[in-house]
Amino acid sequence: MRDRLLLPLFVPAAVAGVIVLIIFSAAKILLNFDDPRYPTMVAGVIAVVVLAVAALIAEGPRLRAPQVYVITALPLSVLIAIGLFIAARPEPEQAGGGEAATTTSVEEVATDNAFNIKAFSVPIGQEVTLTLTNKGQAIHNWTLKDAKNRDGTEIKTQNIDGGKSETIKFTISQAGSYDFTCTIHPQQMFGKVTAVEGPASAGPVASANFTTTDDKFDKNAFTIKAGDEVTLSVTNKGQNQHNLHILNVKGKDGNDIKTAIQGNGQTDTIKFTIDQPGTYDFQCDVHATTMKGKVTVVQ
Numbered sequence: 001m002r003d004r005l006l007l008p009l010f011v012p013a014a015v016a017g018v019i020v021l022i023i024f025s026a027a028k029i030l031l032n033f034d035d036p037r038y039p040t041m042v043a044g045v046i047a048v049v050v051l052a053v054a055a056l057i058a059e060g061p062r063l064r065a066p067q068v069y070v071i072t073a074l075p076l077s078v079l080i081a082i083g084l085f086i087a088a089r090p091e092p093e094q095a096g097g098g099e100a101a102t103t104t105s106v107e108e109v110a111t112d113n114a115f116n117i118k119a120f121s122v123p124i125g126q127e128v129t130l131t132l133t134n135k136g137q138a139i140h141n142w143t144l145k146d147a148k149n150r151d152g153t154e155i156k157t158q159n160i161d162g163g164k165s166e167t168i169k170f171t172i173s174q175a176g177s178y179d180f181t182c183t184i185h186p187q188q189m190f191g192k193v194t195a196v197e198g199p200a201s202a203g204p205v206a207s208a209n210f211t212t213t214d215d216k217f218d219k220n221a222f223t224i225k226a227g228d229e230v231t232l233s234v235t236n237k238g239q240n241q242h243n244l245h246i247l248n249v250k251g252k253d254g255n256d257i258k259t260a261i262q263g264n265g266q267t268d269t270i271k272f273t274i275d276q277p278g279t280y281d282f283q284c285d286v287h288a289t290t291m292k293g294k295v296t297v298v299q
Helices: 002-031 037-059 065-088
Strands: 105-111 119-123 127-134 143-148 154-156 165-171 176-181 190-196 207-213 221-225 229-236 245-250 256-258 267-273 278-283 292-298
Touching: 002 037, 002 065, 143 190, 154 165, 256 267
Parallel strands: 105 127, 119 190, 207 229, 221 292
Antiparallel strands: 127 165, 143 154, 143 176, 176 190, 229 267, 245 256, 245 278, 278 292
16 A cells, blocks of 8 residues: 555656756756857757657657667666766866965966866965966956956956967955956856965065055065065155165165155166075165065075
């Protein structure tokens, strides 16, 4: 009696579950394609096969159970297996073991369809260089949402064909977390940029360009190499007078390392060399409590 009651409930539930799995798997397979032409082609093929099988069963001679299984259950099992495999496979790991590194230089690689770096941090107020290399077959881009450069321009690359790359520079002025995405594949290719206070783990530079406002440097850290000549330029975009002075160290010539105090719209450029590795404070001598940072000298 119980079996007679359960069977009418079990069969529809099982059929409904199989239908859901088929729809889910087909969707996963179609969304896995990077070129928009392929999902349309595959969906068309699936539709033709379904219609052909339905016509064969309806119009053909009476089929035995093994034959019905071969032309229906077996292909559907393969479809479900592929869809579940795509859904369960792990996402590609991001660079740096998944940790968000604070940096001013990012080498982003796009494949079909994933970014190799899905999270990183940048220092606020410092110029960041991002290079996007497309190693996939589809077209990809990199677009930062809800943040713009100081001049109001959007932070994004162009659409890049497979095998090509593009480098952009941007600066984030406000601390916070910002989403980035490939606008062509937004459901699969996305990540986060976190803008934070503090120095970046950038490599040594041969030149450093600073902009001062009232009363702030546009960046608060840079790194140079011991023994190398460095060009330092400071442009004053504030109304007050400003300069930049590296403390507790002198240049190779024995003089203090500092620019002249400049008024609004003026720029001063100096060249200097520091031989001794270490970390040195810098400041604006006019606003020493509010305008300061660190220069790191590496071997």
